[in-house]
Amino acid sequence: MEExxxxxxxxxxxxxxxxxxxxxxxxxTECFENAKQDPKFYEEFHRLLNDYANRPSLLxxxxxxxxxxxxxxxxxxxxxxNHTGAHKINNVIGQVLLARRLGKTRLIAETGxxxxxxxxxxxxxxxxxxxxxxxxxxxxxxxxxxxxxxELLGAKVNAVTSGQxxxxxxxxxxxxxxxxxxxxxxxxxxxAMGPAPYPAMVHEFQSVISKEAKKxxxxxxxxxxxxxxxxxxxxxxxxxxxxxFIDDPSVALYGVEAAGEGVGTGHTAATLETGTPxxxxxxxxxxxxxxxxxxxxxxxISAGLDYPxxxxxxxxxxxxxxxxxxxxxxxxxxxxxxYIAKEEGIIAAVESCHAVAYVQKLAPTMRKDQIIxxxxxxxxxxxxxxxxxxxxxxxxx
Amino acid sequence: xxxxxxxxxxxxxxxPFVTAGDPSAQATVDQVVALAKNGADIVELGVPFSxxxxxxxxxxxxxxxxxxxxxxxxxVFDIVKAIREQTNVPLVFLTYANIPFKYGYDxxxxxxxxxxxxxxxxxDLPEEEADEILTFTEKHNVDLIPLVSPTxxxxxxxxxxxxxxxxxxxxxxxxxGQRSSFAQNLDDLIADLRKVTDAPLCVxxxxxxxxxxxxxxxxxDGVIVGSAIVQLAQESxxxxxxxxxxxxxxxxxxxKA
Numbered sequence: 001m002e003e004x005x006x007x008x009x010x011x012x013x014x015x016x017x018x019x020x021x022x023x024x025x026x027x028x029t030e031c032f033e034n035a036k037q038d039p040k041f042y043e044e045f046h047r048l049l050n051d052y053a054n055r056p057s058l059l060x061x062x063x064x065x066x067x068x069x070x071x072x073x074x075x076x077x078x079x080x081x082n083h084t085g086a087h088k089i090n091n092v093i094g095q096v097l098l099a100r101r102l103g104k105t106r107l108i109a110e111t112g113x114x115x116x117x118x119x120x121x122x123x124x125x126x127x128x129x130x131x132x133x134x135x136x137x138x139x140x141x142x143x144x145x146x147x148x149x150x151e152l153l154g155a156k157v158n159a160v161t162s163g164q165x166x167x168x169x170x171x172x173x174x175x176x177x178x179x180x181x182x183x184x185x186x187x188x189x190x191x192a193m194g195p196a197p198y199p200a201m202v203h204e205f206q207s208v209i210s211k212e213a214k215k216x217x218x219x220x221x222x223x224x225x226x227x228x229x230x231x232x233x234x235x236x237x238x239x240x241x242x243x244x245f246i247d248d249p250s251v252a253l254y255g256v257e258a259a260g261e262g263v264g265t266g267h268t269a270a271t272l273e274t275g276t277p278x279x280x281x282x283x284x285x286x287x288x289x290x291x292x293x294x295x296x297x298x299x300x301i302s303a304g305l306d307y308p309x310x311x312x313x314x315x316x317x318x319x320x321x322x323x324x325x326x327x328x329x330x331x332x333x334x335x336x337x338x339y340i341a342k343e344e345g346i347i348a349a350v351e352s353c354h355a356v357a358y359v360q361k362l363a364p365t366m367r368k369d370q371i372i373x374x375x376x377x378x379x380x381x382x383x384x385x386x387x388x389x390x391x392x393x394x395x396x397x
Numbered sequence: 398x399x400x401x402x403x404x405x406x407x408x409x410x411x412x413p414f415v416t417a418g419d420p421s422a423q424a425t426v427d428q429v430v431a432l433a434k435n436g437a438d439i440v441e442l443g444v445p446f447s448x449x450x451x452x453x454x455x456x457x458x459x460x461x462x463x464x465x466x467x468x469x470x471x472x473v474f475d476i477v478k479a480i481r482e483q484t485n486v487p488l489v490f491l492t493y494a495n496i497p498f499k500y501g502y503d504x505x506x507x508x509x510x511x512x513x514x515x516x517x518x519x520x521d522l523p524e525e526e527a528d529e530i531l532t533f534t535e536k537h538n539v540d541l542i543p544l545v546s547p548t549x550x551x552x553x554x555x556x557x558x559x560x561x562x563x564x565x566x567x568x569x570x571x572x573x574g575q576r577s578s579f580a581q582n583l584d585d586l587i588a589d590l591r592k593v594t595d596a597p598l599c600v601x602x603x604x605x606x607x608x609x610x611x612x613x614x615x616x617x618d619g620v621i622v623g624s625a626i627v628q629l630a631q632e633s634x635x636x637x638x639x640x641x642x643x644x645x646x647x648x649x650x651x652x653k654a
Contacts, residue, residue, distance in 0.1 A: 007525075016494050016521045018451045019556070020546040020570055162457065168448070175450050180571030182548055279494040279521070280448065292470045293499030294447040 007196035010319055012312035015195040017282045020179045029197045031098050036204070041097065048093045049208060052126065053083045055090075057209075059216035059373070064343045065359075072226065072366035074359060077213045077375045079237060080348055086378030087209060087237040088119040088190055094205030096123045099186035106130040106181065109188045110174040112139055112167035112233065113304035113351065114146025115378050116190030121155035131155040134173040137165035139303045145382055164297055167233070167307045171281055191234025192311030195282030199239075199311050206240025213373050214244050221371060227252040227362065230375040231354040232325065233269070233305035235314045237377035242323060252324065255314060256358045258300035258351075259327030267299040269306040270327040272318050278309075285315045301330040301390065304351040304378075332357040334390050337380060349378035350387065399540050400515045401439065401562035404487055405597040410438035410563075410619035411610070411648050412599060413626045413640070414491065416459035417442045417476050418468030426479045428630055431641035433486035436648035441518065441621065444473045444492035451493075451520035453574030455624040459631070470500060477512045489516035489542065489562075494526075502530045506537035516540040516562045524556050531559055545590065546570070547580035553593055560596035563619060568602045574624045576603030579613075587616050607650035614654035622647065 007013050015025055035041040049055040058078040066074045079087035092109075099107060107124045109131070111117030117133035124131035133150055137159045140147050150157050163169035171194075178187040192202040210228070217225055228245055230238035232255040245251040260268040268274060271288055278287040280295055288296040288308040300306040317323035328336075333350055336357035341347050348356060352375070359374045366372070380387075388395045404410055413432050417425050429440050445460040445468055452460070477488060490509065497505040497517070509517070517539060522530065527541060534541045540562025547570060549556060557564065566586065568579040580586070583600070590598055600613045601621030610620045626640050633639035 015523060015525050017523065018520045018546070018567075019523050019544045019552075020548055020567060022523050022525070023548040023550060023552065026552075163448070172448055172450050176572050179451070182570065277498075279498050281450075282521075284498075287495075289495070289499070291499070293495040294464075295495075 009199070009313045009316035012283065012285050012315040013196055013199060014284050015282060016279045016284065017175070017195045018179055020182065024178070024182045025195055027102060028098065031101050032197050032201055035098060035101065045094055045097060049090065053089045053093065054081060055208065056212045056216070057081050059213055062344050065340070068343060069360060069363040071363040071368065072370040072372045073368070074363055075217065075225070075371065075373045077209060077241065077373055079209060080346070080352065080376045080379035084115070084119045084122050085381070086115040086119065086349065087206060087240060088116040089122065090208050090240065091190065091202050091205040091236060092116070092119040092123045092188055095186070095188045095201065096127055100127065102186065104184060104186035106185045107188050108132050108134065108174050108177050108185055109190060110134050110167065110170040111190060112170070112307065113302065113349070113382065114139070114143040114150065115304060117150050117155070117157070118146055118153070120188045121150040121153035124155060125153050132177070133157050134160050134170040134177070136167060136170045137161045139166060142303050142386060143382055166298065167303070168295065168298070191236045192239040192313060193234040193281060193283060193309060199283070199313055202236050203239050203243055203313060206236050207243035209237065209240035209375060210242060210244035213241070217371070217373065224248055224251055225373045226250070226366065226370040227254060227372045229254045229256060229355045229359050229362065229372060231256045231305060231351050231377060232310060232314060233258070233307045233351065234309070235311040237375055239311060239313055241375040246322065253317070253322065254358060254362065255323055255325045256354045257325055257327050258302050258305035258354055259329045260299040262329055263327045268327070269298040269300040269308070271308060271310045272314065272325040273327050280309055283312045285309055285312045301333065301386070302351045302354065304349070305354065326358055328354040328357045334387055336360060337383070337387055346376065347380040347384065348376045349380045350383040352376045352378055399561050400487060401489070401540050402597060404438050405563065405618050408438070409614045409651050409654060410599065411436065411644065411651050412439045412441055412619055412621040413437050413644055414441040414443060414621065414623035415630065416456060416463055416627060417444055417473040418463035418466050419459040419627065420462045421466045422472060422476050422479070424636060425476050427637045428640050429480050429486070430483045431637035432644050433484040435641040435644040437486060437644050438619070439487045439489060441489050441491050442473070442477070444470060444490050444496055446493040446496055449493060451572060453572035453624060455628050456573050459627045470496060474508055474512060477514060481513055488514045489518060490514055491518040494519050494522045497530065502533040506533040506539050509539045510537035514539065516542050518542045518544070518565055520544060524552070524558070527559060545586070547582055547586060553589055557590070557594035557596065560594050563597040563599050564590065564594065565621065566598055566600045566617065568600050568604065573602055575605045579603065584616055607646050610647050611650040611654050614651040620647070620651060
């Protein structure tokens with residue numbers, strides 16, 4: 001008899017997708033469970049992470065930020081230094097290894113800021129697979145450079161015009177494409193969301209972030225951190241940053257959502273602050289929606305965080321109180337973008353700068369003998385033009 | 398026997414779909430009455446959802462028109478009330494899981510029972526997640542309609558476990574919308590289903606011509622048509638007449654099967 005696998009995180013999670021996709025999810029679940037028991041799978045996974053994606057990523061002591069903020073010691077987990085410039089590649093390598101085990105030849109992905117699309121296009125090129133990326137029309141305009149990058153890597157980018165033309169709409173289009181091509185196609189989901197087993201898979205493949213960080217901090221400080229801070233859209237870099245610390249109760253976990261113009265303004269993407277339980281994109285979780293269950297419009301300066309939902313494990317961590325979720329506005333994140341550039345010489349993704357902005361608030365409230373790990377999920381080259389525009393500077397040639 | 402199953406007693410059914418509130422409540426009422434008068438056996442009413450991932454462009458656009466016309470879930474129940482003043486045609490809802498979940502499964506199913514909505518088709522609620530609503534569909538005598546697809550294969554036996562009304566066979570992969578061909582294994586799928594269930598089998602997704610309907614009715618117990626009707630209504634100056642005439646032609650074709 002097949003064993004019933006737990007698809008839930010507390011009351012959240014599950015597999016709320018059309019029947020057409022269920023056979024694919026059944027096969028994927030089996031493949032993932034087998035891979036988890038297979039040392040050869042992990043051997044190849046880690047070999048690619050180390051030799052191709054440039055892991056382990058640095059855990060860097062941000063001395064100037066620490067001194068300037070005058071509180072806890074701040075370490076930055078530098079996922080921005082990975083090949084392709086973000087944490088996304090960790091998960092893509094894991095999922096594409098599964099795709100190969102399943103005999104799939106075509107990869108599809110959704111992308112918001114473009115980082116996950118770029119990572120998927122990259123690994124597709126490396127593995128010689130076909131790749132199509134779904135990206136909201138609005139996002140293709142905000143992140144033109146990443147669109148061209150994906151095309152350079154041989155991927156086809158489909159601009160999605162339905163809805164607001166944002167990440168949510170890209171996920172809808174990718175799910176529809178998958179339902180039409182279940183035989184040859186593998187859907188590489190980029191965030192800790194979607195139907196089971198995706199949230200658990202993304203957790204597994206991104207947990208390399210916290211496993212490394214824990215070991216690295218142990219080497220230099222001989223102890224656990226007091227707090228871990230990471231930005232949350234769907235929540236993949238955050239779940240990876242939290243994963244190995246969830247069972248260490250002394251480590252406070254902070255997920256930083258994009259508050260847009262502010263949590264109370266109606267122009268926000270702060271799901272856990274403004275959302276309610278619902279069922280969407282294959283999962284029961286927390287969503288921004290009206291009282292009839294229609295999914296709400298979202299807004300954030302960050303194309304990677306403006307998603308009206310959150311991964312089910314984050315919903316469960318919020319419900320249990322194990323992790324805390326806070327909002328950071330566009331203004332605060334752009335200030336942080338400039339702050340970390342000038343203080344540390346790091347141009348970090350505007351998504352990651354939501355986490356940096358919260359560290360700016362949190363560090364001064366903590367003692368000097370305490371430690372914060374802040375994950376820089378990606379690099380900010382892609383955001384320079386947009387931040388310039390936000391400041392009224394036109395850098396287009 | 399459920400009210401839906403009774404429809405199929407020695408009879409092949411024609412089941413048209415319209416999106417509630419497209420483009421107005423009155424338009425929907427008029428169309429449903431016309432469908433019923435012209436021989437529709439069951440009418441499927443779409444309760445619009447902001448992100449209908451199983452639907453193709455035609456039904457997505459219908460949902461947007463309904464929202465532009467101000468449709469709400471309560472408004473859909475009002476449409477059902479108005480329909481019930483003119484016809485007793487069996488009705489089922491097609492909607493996405495978040496709509497009844499947010500309304501409250503118990504309250505939603507109670508409203509369905511009270512107003513005479515006999516069944517629920519919920520494309521994003523597969524067998525694995527069905528138990529959470531089944532408690533309440535059973536309590537309120539509403540049939541939850543299982544969906545079966547060409548990819549269901551080894552899953553068939555568990556999918557039919559709550560088939561009290563009819564079974565909705567998705568005839569093709571992908572989203573709703575008109576097609577010229579269906580999954581190659583459709584006949585095999587129907588034969589395999591007959592081995593595990595006595596429930597009526599209805600085929601939908603992509604059906605639009607009377608010829609297709611006739612051929613499908615030779616092997617299935619009913620034919621479901623969505624996008625073709627929605628598009629016809631949208632393009633016509635006299636939507637009730639257009640969808641009524643179309644229904645008549647489809648019903649006649651099915652009778653010849």
